Amino acid sequence: MADKKKPRLAVWKFASCDGCQLSLLDCEDELLAVAGAIDIAYFPEATRGEISGRYDVSLVEGSVTNAHDAERIKEVRKRSNVLITIGACATAGGIQALKNFADVKEYIPVVYAHPEYIHTLATSTPISDHVKVDFELRGCPISKKQLVELVSAFVAGRKPVTPPHSVCIDCKLRGNVCVMVAHGAPCIGPVTHTGCDALCPSFNRGCFGCFGPKETPNTKALSGQLAELGMDSKAIKRIYSTFNVNAEAFREESKRHG
Amino acid sequence: MNADRARTSQMITLEMDGLQALLDALAKRGYRVVGPKLRDQAIVYDDIASVRDLPAGWTDEQEGGRYRVTRRSDDALFGYAVGPHSWKRFLYPPIQQLWRARHKGSAVSVTPEPMPSERFAFFGVRACELHAIEIQDRVFMNGEMADPHYKARRANAFIVAVNCGTAGGTCFCVSMNTGPGVKQGFDIALTELVEGGAHRFVVEAGSDKGREVLAALPQRAAKPEETKAADAVVAKTASSMGRTMKADDVREVLMRNLDNPRWDDVAERCMTCGNCTMVCPTCFCMTVEDASDLEGLETSRSRRWDSCFTMDHSYVHGGSVRASSKARYRQWLTHKLATWVDQFGTSGCVGCGRCITWCPVGIDITEEVSAIRNSESR
Structure with a gap:
């Protein structure tokens, strides 16, 4: 491998909390190997590299919430051979997509002392609404393990192992007792994309849906059961209205509940 | 009649100290003993060392999409149906490494995952579960798709079965002709008798391995009324299935x-x-x-x-x-x-x-x- 030219990587930030980018720095044990395998050419969070030329792979964090970013993402796309979005903001619009369900003009004056400085779009949208995305890594935040897997797979030229099945399957692999069936706890793991190794249920908490909808999610069936467990319509609406509220399946299900 | 008498003569009775001696005997023979344990409000299968690890006095209520552990009125150790785990996770683990390969210059060396050396003793295997193991044996033990890791674990496993004293709300082994009494595929089989303050286990061996282990335990021959009571336990369970399914066609x-x-x-x-x-x-x-x-x-x-x-x-x-x-x-x-x-x-x-x-x-x-x-x- 050493004699090969290392792929150039860029990490871009859009509207986000930086948590997903930090997952890269958080790779402590693997960071040297990551730096050895790829040339981190642009990563403002960690280095002073300039934007120049083309990048073999771009990791994009964050959603598009203003007109400037809607243009900037096109420039990122032009400069990138492979564009990978990381995290719930970039793949679904993030928690800030709650604004898609409200009137932005109405609450800007309530929040900001100088509303005239705020130039924002009415919506927060995922990167894939704006440019072609080659791969999406889910999570709020993304899993460090999956990020290393993603980079390893990219370097090797193979498909990353990031299965789109339910959190339930990972619960069962770990031998967890189902919090929904055995404790009556609300859990949206049956409709949620895995990737976290079933983190919350492993600590006897229901899944919050940080990784967004799984493949073929049947949210309607799940909501029926959540109601059986005692959740009212408002609570059901809220459970889908978090980091992935703008992901289609969660958005549509939250709309069904008021 | 004669067969019944022959069976009775082979049945022994263990008290609680005998059951502990059984666990000790298995551990002493190098087995990793796995059995029922109360954890996270469910009866799961986990490592056990003592009869105190068993879910004494607990049972489970089961319905579609619902499971709750509740207290029994007695101290039965096996007074529940089956929990979320099955023995599959030990014989056929959720994730199994198969091989690793390493680049050395231009050469690649491949190292297959070594065969598991772990020897399991499964403690408290139900009749339906014995059938499930037998069904997975058909898949993994022979033929083109034989799985060497499964085979190794299976060949080394020691099975202590239990006749069911309680049918769960979602049980239907009677319909599938797989229980609730164990018939074969075990090394030792227990029937728990909890009545009038006495807590005993009517025990039979199903293999030479089982007989060898039983021989060294503190025991006595089962009395005819005890074997009769043991049979009644199974009959009662068979008549209280939570579900039925017409399976013949x-x-x-x-x-x-x-x-x-x-x-x-x-x-x-x-x-x-x-x-x-x-x-x-x-x-x-x-x-x-x-x-x-x-x-x-x-x-x-x-x-x-x-x-x-x-x-x-x-x-x-x-x-x-x-x-x-x-x-x-x-x-x-x-x-x-x-x-x-x-x-x-x-x-x-x-x-x-x-x-x-x-x-x-x-x-x-x-x-x-x-x-x-x-x-x-x-």
Whole structure:
């Protein structure tokens, strides 16, 4: 491998909390190997590299919430051979997509002392609404393990192992007792994309849906059961209205509940 | 009559100290003893060392999509049905490394994963579970698809079975002819008797290994009334099944109803989450995953439990051949109850009820079958 030219990587930030980018720095044990395998050419969070030329792979964090970013993402796309979005903001619009369900003009004056400085779009949208995305890594935040897997797979030229099945399957692999069936706890793991190794249920908490909808999610069936467990319509609406509220399946299900 | 007398003469009775001696004897022989334990409000299978680890006085209430542990009025150790785990996770672990390969210059050296040396003693195996193990044996022990890791674990396993004293709300082993009494496939079988302050176990050996272990335990010959009481325990359990399923012609019923509208109905409710297949003690589908490190020096391959409810499971070039939930549910049910017979010579269902209890929305295999069956007579 050493004699090969290392792929150039860029990490871009859009509207986000930086948590997903930090997952890269958080790779402590693997960071040297990551730096050895790829040339981190642009990563403002960690280095002073300039934007120049083309990048073999771009990791994009964050959603598009203003007109400037809607243009900037096109420039990122032009400069990138492979564009990978990381995290719930970039793949679904993030928690800030709650604004898609409200009137932005109405609450800007309530929040900001100088509303005239705020130039924002009415919506927060995922990167894939704006440019072609080659791969999406889910999570709020993304899993460090999956990020290393993603980079390893990219370097090797193979498909990353990031299965789109339910959190339930990972619960069962770990031998967890189902919090929904055995404790009556609300859990949206049956409709949620895995990737976290079933983190919350492993600590006897229901899944919050940080990784967004799984493949073929049947949210309607799940909501029926959540109601059986005692959740009212408002609570059901809220459970889908978090980091992935703008992901289609969660958005549509939250709309069904008021 | 003579056979009964012969059986009685071989039955022994263990008191609580004898049961502890059994656990000790297994540990002393190098077994990793796994049995029922109360954890996270469920009776799971985990490492046990003492009778004190067993869920004394606990039982389980089970319905579609609902499981609760509750107190019993006695101190029975095996007074529950079956929990979320099955022995599958020990004989056929959720993730199994298969091999590693390493680059050395231009050469690649491949190291297969060594065979497991672990020897399990399973403590408290139910009749339905013995059948489930026997069904997985048919899949993994012989033929082209034999699994060497399974074979190694299975060959080394010691099985202490228990006759069921309690039927769960979702149990239907009587319908599947798999319980609640154990008949074969065990090294030692226990029947728990808890009555009038006495707590005893009527015990029989099912193998030479079992006889050898039993011989050294503090014991006495079972009295005729004890073996009679043990038989009554099984009979009582058999008469209190939570569910039933007419199984004799289920294969034919399902195979002539592949376009029954009931499949659309169940697809509305099914979340394709895969829980039913994960908790099923016979479901064996898996996928193979490759990993490579950042330096590109080491790669490895492992297999992981998969489910016919995932899209990846039926992915072929261009997409999943079972894209709809309907197709995936139908695949699972028809394989489990119908085409399994063609493939392996038995049903894939042992009537343990786990798929009913642990389905988060309580889809009931027995109800689906009877709905399809009843639609024919309408």
